[in-house]
Structures are given as structure tokens and as C-alpha cells.
Amino acid sequence: MGPVLAGVLQLLALTGALALVYVPLGTYMARVYSSRRHLRVERWLYRGIGADPDAEMTWPAYLRALLAFSAVSVLFLYLLQRLQGFLPGSLGFASVSPSQSFNTAVSFVTNTNWQSYSGEQTMGHVVQTAGLAVQNFVSAAVGMAVAVALVRGFSRSRTGELGNFWSDLVRGTLRVLLPVAAVATVVLVACGAIQNFSGIHEVGQFMGGSQQWNGGAVASQEAIKELGTNGGGYFNANSAHPFENPTPFTNLLEIFLILVIPFSLTRTFGVLTGSVRQGYAILATMGTIWLGFTALMMATEFAHHGPALQAAGGALEGKEVRFGVGGSSIFAVATTLTSTGAVDSFHSSFTGLGGGITMLGMMLGEIAPGGVGSGLYGILVMAVIAVFIAGLMVGRTPEYLGKKIGAREMKLAACYILVTPALVLVFTAVSMALPTPPNSALNPGAHGFSEVLYAFTSAANNNGSAFAGLNANTDWFNTMTGLAMLLGRFVPMVFVLALAGSLAGQRPVPVTAGTLRTEKPLFTGLLVGAILIITGLTYFPALALGPLAEGLA
Secondary structure (H helix, E strand, O other), X not given: OOHHHXXXXXXXXXXHHHHHHHHHHHHHHHHHHHOOOOOHHHHHHHHHHOOOOOOOOEHHXXXXXXXXXXXXXXXXXXXXXXXXXXXXXXXXXXXXXXHHHHHHHHHHHOXXXXXXXXXXXXXXXXXXXXXXXXXXXXXXXXXXXXXXXXXXXXXXXXXXXOOOHXXXXXXXXXHHHHHHHHHXXXXXXXXXXXXXXXXXXXXXXXXXXXXXXXXXXXXXXXXXXXXXXXXXXXXXXXXXXXXXXXXXXXXXXXXXXXXXXHHHHHHHHXXXXXXXXXXXXXXXXXXXXXXXHHHHHHXXXXXXXXXXXXXXXXXXXXXXXXXXXXXXXXXXXXXXXXXXXXXXXXXXXXXXHHHHHHHHHHHOOOOOOOOOOHHHHHHHHHHHHHHHHHHHHHOOOOEEOOEEOOHHHHHHHHHHHHHHHHHHHXXXXXXXXXXXXXXXXXXXXXXXXXXXXXXXXXXXXXXXXXXXXXXXXXXHHHHXXXXXXXXXXXXXXXXXXXXXXXXXXXXXXXXXXXXXXXXXXXXXXXXXXXXXXXXXXXXXXXXXXXXXXXXXX
């Protein structure tokens, strides 16, 4: 079997698996977030934190609860790292430095999981399990909660209430993420991923020195890292490490885990709004972009330019032979079109155009299918903008799901789509203008610029993957990427929740002959076009200086 055919078959198998679970998982999540019944363990948690799960919240109250929870999470994870040297199970590692502790705490709480350190040489068992793994669950649940709050904004009328943050957080963690992650962990262990709390082992002599490996609860963290679109690896090689991702089957399983909840949330959206066809329209938009990007990536990486690539059957530099070009290409697109950031190959070693595809996937706002929760609310904001554009074309007041899109709604949507590009472009420009930060780039010219641009694109979009070659473990990059992650996560959430509150307070608009049918293929095409055009106009100059210049050289 040729490598191209193997890659295509993997893509077909992945698509089939996602299709099989789409309806049951999406419907189940809709029941989870609409149920009025609380499990016993959930009641215990509510009593412990002093929350009333049945108390409805307006959008400012929902936002305050979200920000308070996230602030406490950052503080707890920061202190856990700073005290690591005094904790049991630290494997002899010292406490983490202040700038790196800040960067890592912000990274995992914002669902970014950007890592400027080598996991197996920096973090002990307690920090990995009680700190990082816990945030993998709850940061994903926060994103799902915001998405559900926006969906309630569309489905409710003449009320300012969007549900209860604490109830949404607990249910998303206990009823959705935890059971699926538990099953995935068992499968990963059965396929060869490790799960233990062993210490550091000498594994042999290499070039006059010894190599040390340490164990850990790797399979369980790997499962939620992919399922929650987190991405932080237990080891520095991330999902290219055989302890995390041992076989081609586990590689495909991890891609499935990355995509399954973001795609299935479109079904949840359709069920909660009472129009499953609307969910299919959003799914079609996500699927079109995802398949298009995957096809482009495989085409660029399989292109046989030069005798070395012809002999290898594709651009194999920086890729694991056990996954091949096809599996690595599918993984790279999945992880950058979502907020995952896990890698099974070095994106810096991709072809110039292939590296640009990974960057562009993040620049789209990671909405195809996007992160857990963040992908759904991101594409719904883009749908609001697409409806507004359609309304301008025909001279009619734009409507979406029975809600008028007025000046307030458009201002909030416009602010949402402007925040992340501003962070990416401003931080990149400042870093390249100052004398010291560019020295962290390993390569000169266009590729070096791409390394810096990729870093801030990844941070501001809460992705977390790295282009490699950039020494990001400096005070400048630890601080600046930390700020980009914070602002890129929580400022857009402010606009999303404000939009949800504005929509929930409206009266439903009756459907007429002039209403735009947003469940039709025509609207799907309009939405795809709006996403690509808005992103292209925003980022094209920066892409021209980096990956496009390199790819066309």
C-alpha cells in the first residue's frame, strides 16, 4: 500500500468514526446541559463550593463566576509549581522559576497548554496530576459552558438569564469529559501508553552518556489532553513520544478524541435551539474547511520536489516514520484547526506552505471544528457576521435563529473577531522590532519570522503548539505569551457572553418569506466564504512575510 493511499484510508476511517458518534454524543450533551436533575456527587460539590446550581445568572454574573474560578485556578497552579521542590513525588526536580510558573499556570488555565519547558525534566508527579491534568478537565469545561450559554441566548427570549456557570462547569466535567476520558485511557494503556508513578530510570549508554526516562500517569493525561483540546504533553516530544502515542492506531484515536466533541457540539446546538438542521449547517461549514485544509496539507507534504523527497515518498523530515506523512498531516490540521496544540511531528519541519497551513488554521479562529466549546461559540459569532453581510446585500434587517442582529450585536461580534488578530500582530511586531527577542529564533529570514509569528498566533488563539526552533523559555516570551494567552482567552469570552445576554433579552422574530434560510447550503457557502475572506484580509501581509515567502522561494 502506498503512503498516499494509506493517508486517504486513515482520513476515511476517521470521518466514519466521527459520523457514528455524532448523533448519540451530541444529543447526550444536549440532555446534560438541559437536565434539571443533579447527581449526588454534584450536590456534594455544590455544597463544598457554596453554589446554588438552580440559581439562574445574567451574563455579568456568569462572567464574574467564570473569571473568579479561573483566577483561583491560576493562583493555585502557580503556587503548586513554586512549591514543587518541597512536595512529595517531585522526582527531585526543583521548584519552577517565577516567569515559567506564571506562563504555565496561565497556559493550562486558558486551555492553551503552551509549554516552554521539557515536561519530563521539569514537572514531578504531583504537579502533573494534581495541577496540569486537573486543569485539562476544568479549562475544557469552561469553554463548553460559555458555548452553551451562547446557545441559550439564541434559544431563550425576553430574559437576561443564561443558566448557572457552576452547574455547567460541573456537568461538563463529570458527565461528559470524565467518562469519555476514562474509556480512552483504558484503550491507550491497552495499546502501549504508560500509566504509573515510577521514578527516573537509566535506560542505556548513548555516545558516552546515559539517557534517563521517568514514568508517570501518561495515558490518563494523554486522553484528556486530546479530548479537552488541551495539548500539553507529559514529555517534551508530546504525541510523537512512544510513551504517549505508541502506534498508528493510537495516533488515529488521538485525532478522533481531538475532533469528537467540537464536531458533536453542533448537534447539541441544533437540539437545544429546536432546529437540528441549523446544527447540520454549522457542521457542514466546519467539515468543509477541515477537509479542505487536510487535503491541502497532504498535497503539500506528499509533493515530491527533489530526489530526497521522491525517495522518501514525501516530506518526512521531522515526522515519525510509524505515523508517516499522511497520519502526521491529518494530526497537524486537526490540532491547529482546534485549540489543541498537541503535535506528533515538528511543524517547523513541514514544507513552507505546509507550515503556513498550520498557521492559517489557527488564524481562522480555530472554528473548524475549533476547541471544546470555543469552536462552537466562535463559529456562531461568524454566523452572526455572515447573516449581517447577507442582510446588507438584500436591504433587509438581518436575523439569525429568530433574533434580530442589530447595532449592539454587530459591535460585540466585531470586537470578538478583532481581539485575537490585534494580539497576534502587535505582539509579533514588537518582538521583531526589539533587539533581543528575535535572537531566540533559530533560523534567519522568513522562517525565523514564522517562528515568532507562529508563537503568538498559537498563544493568542489558545492553541499551544510550537513551530520549534524558537527558544521561548526567556523572560520576554514567557511574559508576553502569558499575556497573549490571558487576553486571547477571556476578552473574547466577555463579548460572547454579552452577545448571549443581548440575544436572550429579545423577542423572537417570526419567519417570513424574506427570512434568510440559514439551514440551507447557500448559507453554508456564505459562511465559509466570510470566514476565509475576513481571515485572509487580516493576516495576509504577515503570512506573506513568513510562510508564503519561504514556500515560494
